Amino acid sequence: MFDPTDEQLINSLLPDHESDLTWNTPHDIIDSVQVSPKGQKEGTMPYSQWGEPANDFTSQFFSLKHKGDKIQFRLLGVPYKDGRHFVQNPDESWTVTPCSRINDKGECNSCNQYMEMVGKANRTGDKKLIDQAKKDARKYKVTISFYFPVISREEAKFVIFKSVPSIKDKFEDEIKMGSDVMKSDWIVMRTEKPGSDYYTLKHVDSSDTPPLTDDELKEVERYKKTDLSQIVSGSKDDEGDLAAEANVEVE
Numbered sequence: 439m440f441d442p443t444d445e446q447l448i449n450s451l452l453p454d455h456e457s458d459l460t461w462n463t464p465h466d467i468i469d470s471v472q473v474s475p476k477g478q479k480e481g482t483m484p485y486s487q488w489g490e491p492a493n494d495f496t497s498q499f500f501s502l503k504h505k506g507d508k509i510q511f512r513l514l515g516v517p518y519k520d521g522r523h524f525v526q527n528p529d530e531s532w533t534v535t536p537c538s539r540i541n542d543k544g545e546c547n548s549c550n551q552y553m554e555m556v557g558k559a560n561r562t563g564d565k566k567l568i569d570q571a572k573k574d575a576r577k578y579k580v581t582i583s584f585y586f587p588v589i590s591r592e593e594a595k596f597v598i599f600k601s602v603p604s605i606k607d608k609f610e611d612e613i614k615m616g617s618d619v620m621k622s623d624w625i626v627m628r629t630e631k632p633g634s635d636y637y638t639l640k641h642v643d644s645s646d647t648p649p650l651t652d653d654e655l656k657e658v659e660r661y662k663k664t665d666l667s668q669i670v671s672g673s674k675d676d677e678g679d680l681a682a683e684a685n686v687e688v689e
């Protein structure tokens with residue numbers, strides 16, 4: 439029986455997200471999913487449990503929808519991660535359910551199913567069997583999105599930038615190499631190259647980074663008063679190194 443508390447086993451079984459993500463669920467399908475407030479059931483009216491939201495948060499989300507699209511931004515804090523299971527129906531529509539393991543650190547039947555199937559094959563040590571099991575189990579595999587609080591430099595506005603695990607990994611690499619990721623701008627571009635460069639992350643040299651304007655600093659204040667956990671239905675990425683950056687003041 440698969441032990442859902444065995445983090446090491448889970449990590450060894452979980453796919454390298456980005457490369458698998460591209461053949462598992464089309465990006466356009468992933469992009470079409472709107473986040474909903476925590477605890478909200480899929481398919482119900484968004485925000486109905488809140489009454490009138492103070493802000494129109496839906497307009498605050500931003501994602502790169504087409505090849506060549508890019509965004510230059512200043513990172514404001516720790517991203518939130520959101521897990522979903524995408525299952526394609528016979529009529530080619532998709533059923534999307536939140537992953538309670540990723541979002542609420544709870545039990546998730548789909549993840550359990552995935553890890554049982556792949557775990558069983560893993561124990562044989564046979565690469566062919568493992569690959570086949572991964573293929574057979576892919577409808578149970580979780581798809582993770584990351585939501586980054588940023589200032590979009592083009593719009594001079596606080597937006598929640600929805601992206602993929604590889605971008606979060608690239609930030610982690612930058613931090614390991616000593617970059618202060620919150621002190622200058624970044625550009626993410628959708629290249630649609632297969633593999634981990636489907637989206638690229640580029641550092642804007644600090645001498646080329648204009649300082650935040652007064653309007654943008656007001657937007658930073660707006661971010662600080664925003665409770666992201668109420669907007670994004672995932673969980674704070676509090677295990678990653680980015681968490682250490684959470685308390686760094688933005689300049």
Ligand SMILES: [Zn+2]
Pocket residue numbers: 521523536537538539540546547548549550580
């Ligand atoms: Zn799950």
